[in-house]
Amino acid sequence: MDSYDCIVAGVGGAGSSALMHLAARGCKVLGLDRFTPGHDRGSSHGDTRIIRMAYFEHPDYVPLLKRAHHLWGQLEEARGEKLRFETGLLQAGPAAGFIVEGVLRSAREHSLEVEELGAAEAAGRFNGFALGDSMEAVYEKGAGYLLVENCVRAHAEEAVRQGAQLETGVSILGWSEQENRVTVETDRGSFQAANLVITPGAWAPELLQTVGVPLEVRRKHLYWFRCPGEQYRDSSGFPSFVFETPGGFFYGFPSIDGESIKVARHCGGQQVADPLEICRELEEEDLASVRDFLGNYLPGVEEELTRHEVCFYTCTPDEHFIFGRHPGCERVVFAAGLSGHGFKFTSVLGEMLACMCSGEDHGLPVGFLDAGREGLFPA
Numbered sequence: 001m002d003s004y005d006c007i008v009a010g011v012g013g014a015g016s017s018a019l020m021h022l023a024a025r026g027c028k029v030l031g032l033d034r035f036t037p038g039h040d041r042g043s044s045h046g047d048t049r050i051i052r053m054a055y056f057e058h059p060d061y062v063p064l065l066k067r068a069h070h071l072w073g074q075l076e077e078a079r080g081e082k083l084r085f086e087t088g089l090l091q092a093g094p095a096a097g098f099i100v101e102g103v104l105r106s107a108r109e110h111s112l113e114v115e116e117l118g119a120a121e122a123a124g125r126f127n128g129f130a131l132g133d134s135m136e137a138v139y140e141k142g143a144g145y146l147l148v149e150n151c152v153r154a155h156a157e158e159a160v161r162q163g164a165q166l167e168t169g170v171s172i173l174g175w176s177e178q179e180n181r182v183t184v185e186t187d188r189g190s191f192q193a194a195n196l197v198i199t200p201g202a203w204a205p206e207l208l209q210t211v212g213v214p215l216e217v218r219r220k221h222l223y224w225f226r227c228p229g230e231q232y233r234d235s236s237g238f239p240s241f242v243f244e245t246p247g248g249f250f251y252g253f254p255s256i257d258g259e260s261i262k263v264a265r266h267c268g269g270q271q272v273a274d275p276l277e278i279c280r281e282l283e284e285e286d287l288a289s290v291r292d293f294l295g296n297y298l299p300g301v302e303e304e305l306t307r308h309e310v311c312f313y314t315c316t317p318d319e320h321f322i323f324g325r326h327p328g329c330e331r332v333v334f335a336a337g338l339s340g341h342g343f344k345f346t347s348v349l350g351e352m353l354a355c356m357c358s359g360e361d362h363g364l365p366v367g368f369l370d371a372g373r374e375g376l377f378p379a
Contacts, residue, residue: 002191003181003194004027004028004029004030004165004191004192004193005022005029005193005357006027006029006030006193006194006195006196006197006357007029007030007182007184007193007196007197008022008029008031009032009184009196009198009199009200010033010172010200010201010207011031011037011152011166011168012033012037012042012043012152012201013043013044013148013151013152013199013201013342013346014199014335014342014345014346014349015031015033015199015350016031016037016152016153016156016159016346016350017071017155017347017348017350017351018199018349018350018353019159019164019166020155020156020158020162021350021353021354021355022159022164022354022357023164024162025354025358027354027357027358029159029163029164030165030166030167030191030193031156031159031167032167032170032184032191033166033167034169034170034172035168036168037156037157037168038149038150038153040309040311041275042201042202042311042312043202043311043313043314044149044151044201044311044343044346045148045149046222046262046311047148047149047262048146048262049145049146049148049343050089050144050146050242050251050253050344051068051069051072051084051143051145051344052089052140052143053065053066053106053140053143054104054114054138054140055102055106056091056098056099056100056101056105056106057102057341058102058106059105059106060365061106061345062106062112063110063364063365064348064349065344065345067347067348067351067364068346068347068348071347071348071351072084072146072151072347075151075154075347079154079157079158081150081154083146083147083150083151083154084144084145084146085144085146086141086142086143086144087143087144087234087238087240087253088139088140088142088144088237089139089140089143089144089240089242090117090122090126090129090137090139090239090240090241091103091241091243092129092131092135092136092137092138092241092244093136093243093244093245094134094136094244095134095135095136097244099138099242099249100136100137100244104116104138107138112140113140114140115138115139115140115141117136117137117138117139119134119135119136121137122137122139126237126238126239127231127238128231128232128238128298128300129241129298130296130298130299131297132296139239143239143240144240145240145253146343151347155346155347169188170186170188171186172184172185172203173185173187174207175196175207177196177329177330177331180194181194182194182196182329194331195331195357196331196333197332197333197353197354198326198332198334198336199334199335199336199353201312202275204217204314204336204337205217208326208334208336210328211322211326211327211334211336211371212327213316213317213337213371214317215314215315215336215337216315217271217272217275217314217315218269218270218272218312218313218314218315218340219269219270219271219272219279219310220264220265220269220310220311220312220313221264221265221282221283221286221287221290221308221309222264222308222311223262223287223290223305223308224260224261224263224306224307224308225261225294225301225302225306226259226260226304226305226306227260227261227300227301227302228302230258231300232261232300232301233255233258234253234255235258238255239254240252240253240254243293243297245293247289247293248266248267248268248289248293249266249267250263250264250265250290250297251263251264251266252264252298259306260307261301263293263298263301264290265289265293266340272312278312280309282308287305291303313338313339313340314337315339316337317378318377319340319341320337320339320376321336321338321339321345321349321369322334322335322336322337322369322370322371322376323335323349323369323370324366324370324371325356327371327372333356333357334353335349335353348364352364352366
């Protein structure tokens with residue numbers, strides 16, 4: 001049986017990053033995944049993911065984001081490939097709502113540059129939006145989007161270039177820790193390593209059950225609608241956006257192809273028991289809510305649907321990540337429960353996991369993501 005310094009179980013967003021950072025440190029590392037990196041059967045696909053800095057979810061994420069931005073830049077340079085696009089980000093909602101207050105709080109605590117805009121000012125500046133009079137907006141110029149599949153493939157390919165072994169078409173059945181090694185059981189036999197990184201995405205409830213945090217996998221829909229007007233194109237300066245509305249939280253991107261615009265509902269989602277058996281058909285109630293959002297806030301976008309995909313959110317009870325060393329297994333580290341807002345962090349999550357396996361101090365404050373934290377289970 002071959003033995004490795006480290007095995008990475010799950011080579012998606014965070015796993016492909018961990019694989020690359022471990023290989024860069026000279027580790028003998030094996031990546032295992034059921035699918036080929038950049039696939040459309042998990043959480044990291046659908047062309048784009050928003051990247052931002054003034055984080056409304058919690059200010060404690062900002063130091064991680066600063067490092068993540070730097071690492072995305074390093075990956076672009078190493079690959080000679082553009083992965084980030086700075087479109088700006090318009091975030092809007094009630095003045096006392098979760099998004100606007102959260103963005104401003106993070107900006108104050110970390111001295112980040114954002115611009116506060118009234119509803120009329122935002123709609124006038126960014127042709128194509130219609131904001132209600134009671135709404136406020138915050139604009140972050142340096143935000144934008146990542147090309148999600150390209151990022152995963154870039155990390156994985158760079159990992160292999162630096163010496164990592166990547167095996168796909170492998171189903172991970174379980175794992176166990178012995179005195180000086182970890183064994184991973186798969187449908188293609190057993191593999192052993194000194195350390196194990198578990199980055200399982202939607203398969204976290206199975207592989208991380210012993211961490212003791214209930215993780216709920218949700219089916220989420222991504223939509224592309226026809227928008228022939230030039231005002232919605234990235235080349236016209238239309239920004240990425242996140243809106244808090246009475247109908248829920250919605251997000252979207254400028255038109256990349258000049259013909260369609262991607263929009264989705266961030267809240268809600270149907271619970272999934274088995275990610276391999278998911279229904280990928282349209283859900284009319286969800287689609288209707290997104291069309292209502294477009295009619296109210298992006299009235300120039302047509303109702304015609306040009307494309308539809310399904311992805312997963314894997315959510316913790318408080319919708320903050322769980323990250324760290326397994327509480328019962330010293331040789332096992334993990335990142336999971338990214339709760340629908342984690343892809344932008346995968347560059348830094350992978351680096352931190354590699355540091356933990358290599359005995360290095362990553363130097364970043366991650367106590368707020370500990371699986372044993374207070375407040376993880378809201379009352």
